[in-house]
Amino acid sequence: QVxxxxxxxxMKKPGASVKVSCxxxxxxxxxxxxxxxxxxxxxxxxxxGWISAYNGNTNYAQRFQGRxxxxxxISTSTAYMELRSLRSDDTAVYYCARDGPNxxxxxxxxxxxxxxxx
Amino acid sequence: xxxxTQPPSVSGAPGQTITISCTGSNSNIGTxxxxxxxxxxxxxxxxxxxxxxxxxxxxxxxxxSGSKSGTSASLAITGLRAEDEADYxxxxxxxxxxxxxxxxxxxxxx
Numbered sequence: 001q002v003x004x005x006x007x008x009x010x011m012k013k014p015g016a017s018v019k020v021s022c023x024x025x026x027x028x029x030x031x032x033x034x035x036x037x038x039x040x041x042x043x044x045x046x047x048x049g050w051i052s053a054y055n056g057n058t059n060y061a062q063r064f065q066g067r068x069x070x071x072x073x074i075s076t077s078t079a080y081m082e083l084r085s086l087r088s089d090d091t092a093v094y095y096c097a098r099d100g101p102n103x104x105x106x107x108x109x110x111x112x113x114x115x116x117x118x
Numbered sequence: 119x120x121x122x123t124q125p126p127s128v129s130g131a132p133g134q135t136i137t138i139s140c141t142g143s144n145s146n147i148g149t150x151x152x153x154x155x156x157x158x159x160x161x162x163x164x165x166x167x168x169x170x171x172x173x174x175x176x177x178x179x180x181x182x183s184g185s186k187s188g189t190s191a192s193l194a195i196t197g198l199r200a201e202d203e204a205d206y207x208x209x210x211x212x213x214x215x216x217x218x219x220x221x222x223x224x225x226x227x228x
Contacts, residue, residue, distance in 0.1 A: 035217060044222040045156075045164065045207055059215055095163055102170045103211045104154040108163040 002026040004096055004109035011115045017084040020112045022096030029077035030054045033099035036070065036081045038092040039111075050099065051079060086116045121146060122208050122220035129226040130198045138223045140191045140208035146218050151211040153191035155184055158205040167206070168193060195225070203227045 007021040022034065036048040049060040051070040058070050069082045079096055094112050097105035123141040130136040140153060147153055153171045156164035166175050168184035171191060183194045191210075195202055208220035 037219075045209075045219045047217040047219060050217070061216060100166075100169065102152050102154070103217065104152070104166060104169040104209070105156070105164075106166050106169070106175065108165070111163050 002098065002107045004098065004107055006094075006096060006109040006112045009113040009115070011117065012086050014087055014116055014118055016086050016116075017082060018086060018114050019080055019082040020094050020096075020114065022079040022081075022109050024077045024079070024098070027098070029072075030074060034070075034072070034079040035097050035099055035105060036079075037095045037097065037105075039095070040089070040092040043092075045095075048081065048094070053079065083114075086114075088116050090114065091116045121212065121218040122210060124206075124208060124220040124223045126221070127224045127226065129228055130195075131228045132198055132200065134198050135194060135196045136198060136225065137195075138193045138206055138208075138225070140193070140220045142189045142191075142210060142218075144189060145214075146189075146210045146212040147186065147191060148189035149213050153184065153186050154209045155182075155193045156207045156209065157202075158207065160204070164207065198227055200227050 003025045005023045010018050012018050030053045033050050033052045035050045037045050039045050049070050051058045053072050067084050071080045096109040098107040100106035128136050155168040157167045158164040171186040172184045181196050206223045212218050
């Protein structure tokens with residue numbers, strides 16, 4: 001069965017960087033893209049960006065351009081999201097999800113809470 | 119920032135039918151992009167409920183149905199149950215190649 005297992009919660013200070021991992025299993029990793037979303041406390045879902053696990057092509061939401069980098073490690077079927085210059089309003093649960101064939105997110109990770117506080 | 123507009127809340131009694139709307143624009147749903155729906159139970163990750171506007175992933179009951187017309191879409195839940203109490207989000211794709219989400223709707227079962 002398809003599973004996406006994310007790294008544990010992180011606590012960071014403003015200005016720092018965070019790197020969240022998402023290890024995939026149960027399917028051919030390079031056959032699908034991975035998207036990242038976030039959800040601030042009590043708020044809705046926000047798309048952060050997408051990466052092709054096949055060739056590493058990326059596409060980022062405009063508001064995160066220049067501050068986020070998505071990468072993959074094919075040998076371990078793992079996707080990574082690095083977010084830099086953290087601010088308090090980056091405090092959120094970050095989710096990875098597999099991109100389905102109709103531009104839907106068919107499988108989701110359990111989420112990683114990133115808390116930014118001085 | 120959400121680009122698709124949903125009502126903040128919808129409620130209904132057990133057994134009733136409720137509908138959640140998702141209003142987009144000619145930059146996203148109106149381009150012909152599919153609409154997908156997710157259910158998020160409290161404290162859990164979202165789960166795909168409807169894909170390509172009207173199809174069910176395996177295991178999702180057919181009490182949930184979706185439709186799309188023009189720049190809008192809707193999700194209907196028939197035979198409402200207590201376990202349907204959750205947040206629901208629509209999602210589509212825009213003409214700049216970006217994914218967009220709805221504002222989210224909290225469903226309460228009275």
